[in-house]
Amino acid sequence: MSRQINNIIKFSCNKRVHTTLPILALLALLLNGCAIKQPVQQPAYPTKKPSTHTTPSKRPTPSYPAPQVVQPQPEPSPQTTPATTYTPKTGAGGALYSSAQGAINRGDYQQAEMSLERALKIEPRNAHYWYSMAQVKYKQKQYSQTVHLCSKSKSLAGKNSQLISLNDDLSAKARQQL
Amino acid sequence: MKKRTPRRTPKKRSIIVPLLLTACLFLLLLGGLFALNSINKLSDEIADKFAGKRWAVPATIYARPLELYPGLELSPNMLEKELELAAYRKESPIHSAGGYNRKGSIINLVTRDFTFPSGLEKSTAIRVTFKGKTVADIRTTTGANVPTVRLDPAPIGSIHPLVHEDRVILKSEEIPQLLRDSLISVEDQDFYSHHGLSPLGIARAMLANIKAGRMIQGGSTLTQQLVKNFFLTSERTLTRKLQEAVMAVILETRYSKDEILTAYINEVFLGQDGARAIHGFGLASQFYFRRELQDLSVAQIATLVGMVKGPSYYDPRRHHDNCLARREVVLKLMLSEKRINEEAYTKALAEPLTDVTPPKNGLNRFPAFVELVKRQLKTEYREEDLKTEGLKILTTLDPQVQWKMEDQIKNTMASLKKRAGGDSLQLAMIITGREDGEIQALVGDVNPTEAGFNRALDALRPIGSLVKPAVYLTALSQGYTLATPLTDTPVSVKSGGKQWQPENYDRKQHGTVALYRALAKSYNLATVNLGLEIGLENVISTIANLGYTEPLEPYPSLLLGAPNMTPLQVSEIYQTIASGGFHVPLRSIQSVIGQNGQLLTRYGLEVEQRFSPELMFVLHHALERVFTEGTASGHHLAGKNLYAGKTGTSNDLRDSWFAGFSDTHMAVTWIGRDDNKPTGLSGSSGALVVWGKVMDAISSQPLEMVEPEGISWARIDTETLESVSFPATNTTLLPFVTGTEPQSAWSPPKVDMDIIEEKARSLWDSINDMLQ
Known part of the structure; x- marks a missing residue:
């Protein structure tokens, strides 16, 4: 038997050396690939070793996390935007407005924008909130939106001359950038 | 090997046998090549599915989050109703x-975690x-006051x-250990020791089956089952079984047990x-128990694990007894395998199968609104991504407003149908936030849960007098x-080769009328003359x-609202x-969030000033007069x-419209018939009735108009339209853009309820401020 095989190989080697060798190499590769134990490169995500311990039979009583309270932030006056004398009333709108002021001071304008949108949902015609929104847009360099928001705030400011002039100033500043 | 027998025909053999064997080997090699090829292909396929996104997860559309505040x-x-909608x-x-x-x-209540664009709440x-009917206060469990809480939508x-x-x-870390353990106990005890196939498991299953005389146990490992569900069709052939085995082994070599x-x-x-197939323990937990998987009891875990064997046969709702029996089997196994102790076992046995009713499916509850959202999404996202990427779409739908609207539509349409149009009367309505343009509620059918022709988006109808505010x-x-005299006298215009002779609704002429009155009373002749x-x-x-983006032809009939528009365009x-x-673009989507909580798109608030506040203040005043003395004065709260x-x-009377706003909301109502036949309803006898009922239900405070700087008030005689100095009958106080008020007018002291109210309000504010 082995002689026969040898013969074959000999035969093959002699006559078909060009085609057979690569096939044999492939065969070797195939056998190799089929070996189950062969470690194959693992994917990059972490693999936890399965643990076999028994589970505690008592379920822990769920502890509820404390609510995420929107804390009114102390309001250091922003250096670049004029401070308003507006002190937000307590309540939901005020809390969200304060949290937006905090975000503005941190430079987190998108967060400020989202808090102000929530505040405006509660008090849609609070001219101070709209002015604050204009300030955020100015910071985000959206000057045309700043101008429109200042107009919006002004249109709701009634006879609040201080807020009106704050809007005029910011609007003028934004126009210069356009 | 023994010595071989002498060769009989050595010469011939020595050629044929090697040739044959060569051929055989060749075939074998070829087969091997194919096998190698297909193994490689399989391996890649598996890698693709595992390494990348493994499942197509449909995008979920959410209502606006309910913001609770004192x-x-x-x-x-209504809070309970909303909690029910959110499957609390x-x-x-x-x-x-x-x-x-x-x-x-x-x-x-205990809210659930939810990732908003602003982060995890x-x-x-x-x-x-x-x-x-008001939230008085909100406290934590420790008694601390909370200014506002946003619920998961x-x-x-x-x-x-x-x-x-x-x-x-x-x-992986979200999966309770007890679930893993019991799943392994029940489905594949050798899971942690086999390499994808379990001869031991097969033997055990065969033995059990022989003993029982029928198929009671399968020998498939969890890996095989996964491969079967994941990559293969359900046909039961030997080839498929082989494929399954090979793939299971590949899976085991490339990935960890976990x-x-x-x-x-x-x-x-x-x-x-x-039509929705419930896959995975996470969704099953929500579907059967309204809970997150981490919150399930031992008995509930046992129920779900038991259901793997046959989700339909062991359905806890439809086949209560089967399910209960199966749960007991699983619990027994959990006990014998020491996954739970005796105490937990006894407790679990006594538990009812489930303590919740099936969740009322909020999906498909608001078909018209959801369709609007889908249309908008399809302009910006690929359909494929929407169906597979597990996107979270946060929308502006306010279920509270939508429900109230639907209730009022139902009540009012019942009586309107009796009066006119019968059952073929159709309706569409849209409600938005007055300042932010967010679409809070929308129906496109007189039956709001009907998902057919969406009239709010697609019914193109002549808008009639809704166009008049644009003219004025x-x-x-x-x-x-507002005091400019207009002539409400017959007019004849050549239009498209024909003479056009419009008439008033009451077929009368009203001579000289003040502009505000012509608008409030919706006089056609005065409007055409003015236009x-x-x-x-x-x-x-x-x-x-004002926000209409389609081109319009300058025909005079435009002045009386001949152009066709959809309720959405009117909105x-x-x-x-x-x-x-x-101008605020109407929005139905607030943001789109990716599967891992990352913000993909945000549709923020955007405004663009198109008209001066002074002009709008004056126009608003005239539109208020539609209620006090005009075509809407029949509304029961008209004077308020x-x-x-x-x-x-x-x-x-083919189309009956009403469009307008309260202090908080803007709304448009259309009533008509799909076959475009007359309904017998005018704007005030049809759409206004519904509009008014809905607005009464959703708005409570009076309409606030903030007076801008450049407004002056003047009193005029309603008959002569001359300016007068003192209040008297047949006089009325009108706002003017400063500089346009009647010249001879002596500016009267503003003795008017508005002023008194304004004073009272500022006094109230200052008292409030002092108290705070």
């Missing part, structure tokens, strides 16, 4: 997130106290193929909800005032400025009017300074 007008009943469990005591209970005017336990729709799989994908088990737990089929606004911008004077092109550009126009001249708006009626 002072919010919301009854405890009513339970006492509350076990975990997503539970609530109510004691009279107090509702305790953690689960929160709160106690909400109501005073009547209710899912209202998803984007998927008609028949589809749905799942909630869990990470990854395979996690994938299994996310993949496995656990029931059917209409054009006039005001050219220096006309021709100020120029059709100017009116068209006002309509465009764009009236939004700009309602928000005081600021609540609304401003305009009626619209098309030729022969």
